[in-house]
Amino acid sequence: MAYDDLREWIKKLDKAGELKRVREEVDPILEMAEIADRAAKMGRGTAKAGGPALLFENVKGYPGATVLMNQFGSERRMKLALDVDSLDEIAKRIEDLMQTKSPTGLLDKLKMLPKLAEVGAFFPKTIAAKDAPCKQVILRGADVDVLKFPVLQCWPGDGGRFITLPCVVTRDAKNGKRNVGMYRMQVYDGQTTGMHWQRQKVAAEHLRDQLRAGAASGAERVEIMAETAGGTVAAAAPGVTLTKLKGQRMEVAVVIGTDPATTFSAIVPGPPEVEEYMIAGFLRQRPVELVQCETVDLQVPAHAEIVLEGYVELGELRTEGPFGDHTGFYTMEDDYPVFHITCITHRKEPVYAATIVGKPPMEDAWMGKAVERIFLPLMRLTLPEIVDVNLPPEGVFHNLMIVSIRKSYAGHARKVMHGIWSMGQAMSTKIVIVVDEDCDVQDLSEVVLRTTNNIDPERDIQFTLGPVDSLDHASRLPNYGSKMGIDATRKWKAEGFTRPWPEMLEMDASVKAQVDAKWKKLGIE
Ligand SMILES: Cc1cc2nc3c(=O)[nH]c(=O)nc-3n(C[C@H](O)[C@H](O)[C@H](O)COP(=O)(O)O)c2cc1C
Ligand SMILES: [Mn+2]
Numbered sequence: 001m002a003y004d005d006l007r008e009w010i011k012k013l014d015k016a017g018e019l020k021r022v023r024e025e026v027d028p029i030l031e032m033a034e035i036a037d038r039a040a041k042m043g044r045g046t047a048k049a050g051g052p053a054l055l056f057e058n059v060k061g062y063p064g065a066t067v068l069m070n071q072f073g074s075e076r077r078m079k080l081a082l083d084v085d086s087l088d089e090i091a092k093r094i095e096d097l098m099q100t101k102s103p104t105g106l107l108d109k110l111k112m113l114p115k116l117a118e119v120g121a122f123f124p125k126t127i128a129a130k131d132a133p134c135k136q137v138i139l140r141g142a143d144v145d146v147l148k149f150p151v152l153q154c155w156p157g158d159g160g161r162f163i164t165l166p167c168v169v170t171r172d173a174k175n176g177k178r179n180v181g182m183y184r185m186q187v188y189d190g191q192t193t194g195m196h197w198q199r200q201k202v203a204a205e206h207l208r209d210q211l212r213a214g215a216a217s218g219a220e221r222v223e224i225m226a227e228t229a230g231g232t233v234a235a236a237a238p239g240v241t242l243t244k245l246k247g248q249r250m251e252v253a254v255v256i257g258t259d260p261a262t263t264f265s266a267i268v269p270g271p272p273e274v275e276e277y278m279i280a281g282f283l284r285q286r287p288v289e290l291v292q293c294e295t296v297d298l299q300v301p302a303h304a305e306i307v308l309e310g311y312v313e314l315g316e317l318r319t320e321g322p323f324g325d326h327t328g329f330y331t332m333e334d335d336y337p338v339f340h341i342t343c344i345t346h347r348k349e350p351v352y353a354a355t356i357v358g359k360p361p362m363e364d365a366w367m368g369k370a371v372e373r374i375f376l377p378l379m380r381l382t383l384p385e386i387v388d389v390n391l392p393p394e395g396v397f398h399n400l401m402i403v404s405i406r407k408s409y410a411g412h413a414r415k416v417m418h419g420i421w422s423m424g425q426a427m428s429t430k431i432v433i434v435v436d437e438d439c440d441v442q443d444l445s446e447v448v449l450r451t452t453n454n455i456d457p458e459r460d461i462q463f464t465l466g467p468v469d470s471l472d473h474a475s476r477l478p479n480y481g482s483k484m485g486i487d488a489t490r491k492w493k494a495e496g497f498t499r500p501w502p503e504m505l506e507m508d509a510s511v512k513a514q515v516d517a518k519w520k521k522l523g524i525e
Helices: 006-015 031-040 075-081 088-098 106-120 202-214 218-227 260-265 276-284 363-382 412-420 424-428 444-454 509-522
Strands: 019-022 053-056 066-069 137-140 161-163 167-171 178-181 185-189 192-194 249-256 289-292 299-301 306-320 334-346 351-353 386-390 400-405 431-436 461-467 480-487
Touching: 006 019, 006 053, 006 075, 006 351, 031 053, 031 066, 075 260, 075 363, 088 106, 088 363, 167 202, 167 299, 178 202, 178 276, 202 218, 202 249, 202 306, 249 299, 260 276, 363 386, 400 412, 412 431, 412 461, 412 480, 424 461, 431 444
Parallel strands: 019 053, 066 351, 400 431, 431 480
Antiparallel strands: 053 066, 137 334, 161 185, 167 178, 167 249, 185 192, 192 334, 249 306, 289 299, 306 334, 386 400, 461 480
């Protein structure tokens, strides 16, 4: 059954032996990050990889505060968070939903009823403010101070303290749909933070929409978009008159500490048309309960620990970073929008939820694996030939994707690469490796063996140009650069390959059975 809130999730972690309470005094500046890093890397490479979730109960400078870290930091916990025995179960549920056919008779209709009930759980419910625990304490005006929470500094070279597990809520002005995305926030002072939504993310598009709407003509719109591509929405660039936009605001709410499925939904790279609140409802199989914000027209999970309400001003940017990132490198300073906090609401004695990113494997490796599994059926909607996909944590999700395909025609591997480069956030995948269906992409040794054996590099590598991840420090320009696809499938005559292609080694089944029968007697093991 779904968890009501972060507290119920913590209880579950405790009961399952997945939580360590840290009673020793620990500093949120660097020290907590170092402890969480060591916990994340415990048991590395083994079936028990990923240490325990950590509840810091004695936070230096913050008497009475508690901080939860590494809540998603193992395969076991990721499954517990989403209440499944295997992450493929969720993929199966998505597949079942997509295979729903129009009912033809009464029996068919009856069979659909449980499915319809399931769909009913996707839609969020709104509850009254008086019933919303996140409103137990309401702070406005001079009482607004985000530094009353133990915000971490993660790495020594970081530009400051960062809120690392925020669920950022914005609204699409065109259709009213809400988006929830996880974008880190650098704390500048008690009332202002950075808002690190990267250019290709949904909230950045929400803001650009308002900029576009403010342009006087189509030509000015084109110019604003071109001139502002460097910053997320950049302030007035030379020759562009954005002054009339000054003072215009986009409302934003930030939620910290929810039930695990809701927090996880903020990192799911779903289509912009699908609200994360629906995704969370689907994952929890129970509606998310929302409540209206105090000072902005947005709704947030009612059982959240902490809610920050405020706005981003059109045309205002500020330097954000550096930040020790999940690439294992610092992302350098860049201009991003500024979040002004107008109101804070929180539960009594709120639990502050945080994560740290750094050299993989970290907590986000497990979240990424869950995304990989859940997205497979959705990738197959566009590319049905895909058999399996692997995003190894060291490939930091945007650097490397390995896919196996059922190859059916000449050039098929290249078609799949281009398909991936056009699919949502996969647009920024730097390297795509395509192998045949009989290669297990989860087995990296097998992938390296096949890829290096099967390619004639000059012939089988496809280069192209396009948008790249904002965290790519090697691309020729920020956010724009080249990508590479490696066709590691067996080559066909139809592709101009006329030499014979050898079989891979495999012992006869009968000989294997013979040796199996003798193996113990041989005394080798
Ligand atoms: C711990 C963590 C931190 C993240 N930080 C950022 C960030 O600072 N900026 C960003 O654009 N995406 C960040 N992401 C990735 C986004 O959350 C992810 O791309 C998500 O799908 C964006 O939602 P959207 O598609 O609604 O924009 C982070 C993910 C995780 C797990
Ligand atoms: Mn989204």
